Amino acid sequence: MQPKESGKLIYAFPPYHKLVFSGDKKVCVLIEGLVKIKKSDQEVTAGPGSFFYSTSDVRTLKESRVLAFDLEKLKREQPELASKIQSELEKNKKETGKAATKPHSELMYEKAVNCPVCGSRFQALNIFDYKLRFSKQDPDLRQHYENVEPMYYDIWTCPDCLYANLKKDFLSTADSEAKKHILQSGAEKRRQENPDGLKEPGSIEYAIRSHQLALSCLEAVEAEPMKIGNIWLRLAWLYSDRGEKEEANRAREQALQFFMDAYTGKSSLHLKPGQMEQLCYIIGILSWYTGNNKNAMDFLLKYLHSPGKKPRLAEFAQDCLQEIKKAGKNQAGDD
Incomplete structure (x- = not known):
């Protein structure tokens, strides 16, 4: 043509x-x-x-x-x-x-990105979403794919100032001069903590370090607790993959704390109904994972009574409640 x-x-x-x-x-x-x-x-x-x-x-x-x-x-x-x-x-x-x-090169494409903090231009790796082959979903919302792990590529990191964030939030987080100034001021510290920069995306080491960088950037600008909690949850998944059980549990506890802040704080006023329902669900699941069964029951029941509950998540919630009830009976029997 x-x-x-x-x-x-x-x-x-x-x-x-x-x-x-x-x-x-x-x-x-x-x-x-x-x-x-x-x-x-x-x-x-x-x-x-x-x-x-x-x-x-x-x-x-x-x-x-x-x-x-x-x-x-x-x-x-x-x-x-x-x-x-x-x-x-x-x-x-x-x-x-x-x-x-490069691993999974047939699934990738590069995109030129301008860093909103320092203005540097760099090439960011992206995955063609339509090429992902979904495998399964865990109760804590983690999705697994047969051909690639998206978390290895989901964080964009500026190679110059080391500002890092999820690609969907990369440009919008530094949306004010005050936030931009804070992130610019922290650039030297980020470089000192990472003297060799970051390796190329595509490994669990890069994924963990880039998520840690994103976390420090979001906390520096006092981002919405929902976004900080999401990074902690993703870190819990990555630590689990690497067999670091204690770090994974600590990350889940941190995620739960920030999700609770999102549920009870001012930011909850800006949540849409579907987001509030999903927040109830993940608070319930993480409460169960971290041993707070009463909190888990309260929030999972709220989710099950919500009009917008999703069938698959409702199944997870019901299974979780059954496990809690079973554990309660076993404990009563032991007493």
């Missing part, structure tokens, strides 16, 4: 189409969108700012705009610029081979 020309050098392509250009070989720069570049038996997903040749096997994954120009002509007219572009193309060619060796 021939591209739709939207300017002298810029072409627009619809989603899921192969990029085809008429005329001589051109150098292309992706301005907007997402593409998949195939070379031999390797496939790399690329975002805005990526360079490739017009003769490459490239397909769009979403609506995209591409800048295409004649490199030889540019060499004659602007040799310095052409040399820089040539170097970038060679660099991309080398990195294409590396990308294919």
Whole structure:
């Protein structure tokens, strides 16, 4: 399919189409969108700012705009610029081979992100949600997948100031000058505590450290307790995966405390009905996990009597209540 020309050098392509250009070989720069570049038996997903040749096997994954120009002509007219572009193309060619060796590379794409704290621009790894293969859900809301662990990639971390947060909240947390200033002031401490920075996403070590960084950033700006509790809960899952039982229990207790603060504090006024119901559920489950059966019963019964309860979570809640009642009978029998 021939591209739709939207300017002298810029072409627009619809989603899921192969990029085809008429005329001589051109150098292309992706301005907007997402593409998949195939070379031999390797496939790399690329975002805005990526360079490739017009003769490459490239397909769009979403609506995209591409800048295409004649490199030889540019060499004659602007040799310095052409040399820089040539170097970038060679660099991309080398990195294409590396990308294919990364774990789960077929599930990933990179996105250029501007850090809202220090302004640095970096490439963040993302998972194609539609490629995730769901396996099961635990009572404490953790979801398992057959092909990848999303928590290894869910936290974006700025490589310069080490500001970290869940990708869905990365840009919005520093939404005021006061919060931005607090996070900027803490950058040096974050660097001192992490002198070698963070390793690439994709390991449990990165996941735990990035979640710890996100936690410190959220606590510094006094984020909503619901968001802080969510990070503590995710840390409990990660500690459990690594066999650190005591750390996992401590993280659950911290998560429970912040969820209780969210339920009883001012932030509860801003919760939607569905969020309040889910909050009741997770408080009940975590109370059970941490040995507070009375609190577990109170909140799980509240959830079961809520109009918006979800069937699967209601089953978990009923199973939990049965376990609590059974434990109570056994204890009474022992007495």
